[in-house]
Every structure is written in C-alpha cells, then in structure tokens.
Amino acid sequence: MSQPITLALFCKVVDNYGDIGICWRLARQLVREHGIAVTLWVDDLDSFARICPQVDPLLAVQQVAGVSVYHWRDQEGTYYPEDVADIVIEFFAVDIPPGYVTAMAQRQAKPVWLNLEGLTAEEWVEGCHMLPSMHPRLPLTKHFFFPGFTGKTGGLLREADLLDERDQFQRDPAALSAFLGGLGLSAAEQAACKVSLFCYPHAPVASLFDAWRQGGAPVACLVPDGVAKDEVRAFLGTEPVRGAVCTRGMLTVRVLPFVPQAEYDRLLWACDVNIVRGEDSFVRAQWANRPFAWHIYPQDENLHHKKLRAFLLRYGAAQLGAQAGTQSGAQSDNHAEALERFTLAFNGVEQNADWPALWQNLSGSLDQLACRSANWQNALLANGDLAANVLAFARSMR
Numbered sequence: 001m002s003q004p005i006t007l008a009l010f011c012k013v014v015d016n017y018g019d020i021g022i023c024w025r026l027a028r029q030l031v032r033e034h035g036i037a038v039t040l041w042v043d044d045l046d047s048f049a050r051i052c053p054q055v056d057p058l059l060a061v062q063q064v065a066g067v068s069v070y071h072w073r074d075q076e077g078t079y080y081p082e083d084v085a086d087i088v089i090e091f092f093a094v095d096i097p098p099g100y101v102t103a104m105a106q107r108q109a110k111p112v113w114l115n116l117e118g119l120t121a122e123e124w125v126e127g128c129h130m131l132p133s134m135h136p137r138l139p140l141t142k143h144f145f146f147p148g149f150t151g152k153t154g155g156l157l158r159e160a161d162l163l164d165e166r167d168q169f170q171r172d173p174a175a176l177s178a179f180l181g182g183l184g185l186s187a188a189e190q191a192a193c194k195v196s197l198f199c200y201p202h203a204p205v206a207s208l209f210d211a212w213r214q215g216g217a218p219v220a221c222l223v224p225d226g227v228a229k230d231e232v233r234a235f236l237g238t239e240p241v242r243g244a245v246c247t248r249g250m251l252t253v254r255v256l257p258f259v260p261q262a263e264y265d266r267l268l269w270a271c272d273v274n275i276v277r278g279e280d281s282f283v284r285a286q287w288a289n290r291p292f293a294w295h296i297y298p299q300d301e302n303l304h305h306k307k308l309r310a311f312l313l314r315y316g317a318a319q320l321g322a323q324a325g326t327q328s329g330a331q332s333d334n335h336a337e338a339l340e341r342f343t344l345a346f347n348g349v350e351q352n353a354d355w356p357a358l359w360q361n362l363s364g365s366l367d368q369l370a371c372r373s374a375n376w377q378n379a380l381l382a383n384g385d386l387a388a389n390v391l392a393f394a395r396s397m398r
C-alpha cells in the first residue's frame with residue numbers, strides 16, 4: 001500500500017476563533033475526504049478547545065478526528081528532512097520554525113509550500129492567487145493561495161456532504177425543533193423570527209435591540225456566550241451567562257453556549273437570519289440557505305469598508321443577475337437593497353441609521369432573500385472547494 005500524502009498546517013491564533021476555525025475545518029476535511037495525513041501545528045489550544053471540546057489544552061501532541069495536533073510553543077527546534085510533510089501550509093503568512101524551513105530545503109523532493117491567505121472579494125486576488133515567491137536563500141518556492149468567490153481563486157471551504165446534511169435538517173421540522181429545544185428555546189421563541197448574532201464588540205447592537213423590542217413582530221435573538229456582552233448584559237439586567245434569557249417588548253434575547261463547529265452550522269441552518277463575522281462564520285452563513293448580514297473584521301483606515309463593498313457588489317450582482325428578465329426584477333432590487341443597507345449600517349458605513357426602518361425592510365425581504373441564496377450558492381459551487389483545490393494545485397506542482 002502506498003504511503004498517504006502528508007501535509008503540515010501551521011496556524012497562529014492572532015485573535016478570536018477564525019484562524020483556528022479555518023485551519024481545523026480544512027485539516028479535518030483533508031483527512032476525512034482525501035485520506036491525507038495531516039499535522040496541525042497550533043499555538044493556542046485554549047481557543048481551539050472552545051470550538052472543538054475534544055482538544056485537551058494540556059497536551060503537547062494529540063490525535064483529534066484523525067488529525068495530529070501539535071501544540072506549537074516556540075519557533076525553534078531541530079528538524080530533519082524526514083520530518084517535513086509533502087505539502088506545507090502556512091496560514092496567514094505565519095513564520096514557520098526556521099529549522100523546519102531548513103529541513104524543507106534539505107528534503108530531496110521539495111515540499112509544496114503554500115501561504116493560505118485571507119478571504120476577500122476584491123478583484124486583485126485573482127492576479128495574486130497561485131503566484132510564486134522564491135525563498136531569498138534556499139532552493140524553495142512558496143505559492144500564495146487565496147480563497148475566494150470566483151473560478152480564478154481557490155474557492156471556499158465546503159465539506160462534500162454539507163449541503164445534503166443541511167437540506168435534510170432544514171426539511172425536518174422535528175429535527176429543527178429538537179435542536180432549538182436542546183438549546184433551551186421555548187415554543188414562543190421557536191415561532192419567532194430567529195436571529196443568530198455573532199459580531200464584534202463595536203457593533204450597534206443596542207440600537208438593533210431597541211428596534212426589535214419596539215418592532216411589529218416577535219424576534220428571538222440568539223447570542224453565543226461572550227458576544228456583545230455589554231449590550232446583552234444591559235438588556236438582560238443580569239450577567240450574560242449561558243442560558244440567560246429575557247423578553248422585553250417584542251424581543252427575547254437568549255445567551256447560548258459557544259457550541260462546536262458542527263453545531264454552529266445547525267444554528268445557522270435553524271435561524272431565519274444570521275449575523276456573522278470574520279471569515280469562517282461568514283462562509284458558513286453562505287452555505288446556510290438563509291439571509292445573512294456580515295460584520296466584517298475591522299482594519300486600520302477603514303480598509304474593511306472597501307472589502308465589504310466588494311463583497312456586497314459581487315453578492316448583489318449574482319443574485320440580481322439570476323433574477324434578470326423575470327417579472328419580479330424590480331422587487332428583487334428592493335430585497336437586495338434592504339440587505340445591503342442593513343449590512344452597511346451594521347458595519348458603521350452608513351451613519352445615523354434608522355434601525356426600525358432598516359429592520360422592517362429587511363424582515364419584509366427575508367423570504368425572498370432566502371429563496372435567492374441558491375443562486376449565490378450555485379455560483380460558488382462552480383468554483384469547487386478550497387480543500388480539493390489546494391490538493392489539485394499541490395499535485396500539479398509535483
């Protein structure tokens with residue numbers, strides 16, 4: 001039997017959960033669907049354990065879901081060519097231990113070396129995807145690999161069975177109700193417009209809560225433990241611990257535990273609209289068949305506003321393109337606009353937002369937006385998935 005392909009993935013947790021969230025998802029998929037022997041080097045096991053409870057933060061080395069997980073504690077150490085994997089991925093341009101890089105150069109068959117970059121809808125990524133970069137001293141070439149929304153990028157992470165699993169779940173009212181009940185939702189909360197809220201601390205959550213509280217229909221806002229803490233505490237009037245819940249006016253706010261990744265997908269599938277952030281939850285929301293608003297990771301000089309607009313442009317165009325020539329074309333514009341305006345305001349691009357009006361418009365468009373999410377998904381499906389695209393590129397290099 002031939003040896004499996006080996007792959008080492010180096011991840012540093014800069015902040016939050018996206019870095020390890022993306023690396024963990026990719027590592028698992030490479031093992032499960034492609035039979036690759038993956039070693040995941042990660043510097044922060046506490047963050048990792050939050051999205052994957054099987055991880056023991058005290059272990060230097062452990063096997064989780066078929067992935068060898070190494071606690072990456074320092075950059076130094078001696079490595080030998082036989083320690084080096086066939087494919088080496090640095091996530092977000094992290095510095096791989098210098099000794100490991102030296103061993104890469106000493107390996108007879110040089111490894112395929114990729115820098116897996118962050119997701120953006122901006123056009124320039126198409127020109128940079130798969131660009132080579134020669135090592136200044138060693139006989140090694142690294143290639144940039146960009147996830148993205150077009151066929152000229154690496155695509156998005158998507159497990160092979162994801163959409164089938166989602167469809168099955170969304171078509172099964174008993175499964176939906178059991179899932180939401182398991183999170184503690186009452187029948188009234190389950191019947192309300194359910195919104196999952198995963199955002200950064202600067203989001204205008206207090207204004208949105210006000211609009212929901214005074215709105216025309218019940219809203220159940222489900223907030224993972226630790227998110228929008230100040231606003232949730234103010235609304236509840238108590239500490240925002242898991243299971244805490246309070247109803248005021250039309251709004252119920254419920255604090256959920258931070259759940260493992262697979263369960264987080266179910267939460268997105270079960271809600272009527274999702275507010276997501278960063279990169280990984282943003283991508284998962286795109287596979288959820290539900291309208292979503294993206295709270296983008298903030299950058300200096302409002303660079304993220306440009307990224308946000310680039311995405312909204314692409315997303316809106318894909319949806320409207322699919323609607324072109326239909327009688328509902330003009331109406332569709334209104335739905336897309338409702339989502340776009342809500343998203344821009346949520347990200348502070350539009351100041352002095354009229355939240356009751358923004359929510360009223362968006363909530364009136366949810367059904368149409370949900371129907372149209374398939375158009376966007378079909379466009380994404382044509383790009384393949386990131387894990388398979390990484391492997392296809394690596395094979396083309398060998």
Ligand SMILES: Cc1cn([C@H]2C[C@H](O)[C@@H](COP(=O)(O)OP(=O)(O)O[C@H]3O[C@@H](C)[C@H](O)[C@@H](O)[C@H]3O)O2)c(=O)[nH]c1=O
Nearest residue numbers: 016017018021051224258259260261264278279280281
């Ligand atoms: C709310 C929730 C999230 N998750 C997971 C889903 C994702 O894998 C992960 C969250 O990651 P993200 O959505 O990317 O958001 P994020 O904000 O947590 O992470 C990142 O955003 C990037 C843009 C930055 O570069 C990173 O440095 C990082 O900040 O947590 C759970 O598993 N359970 C939960 O209950």
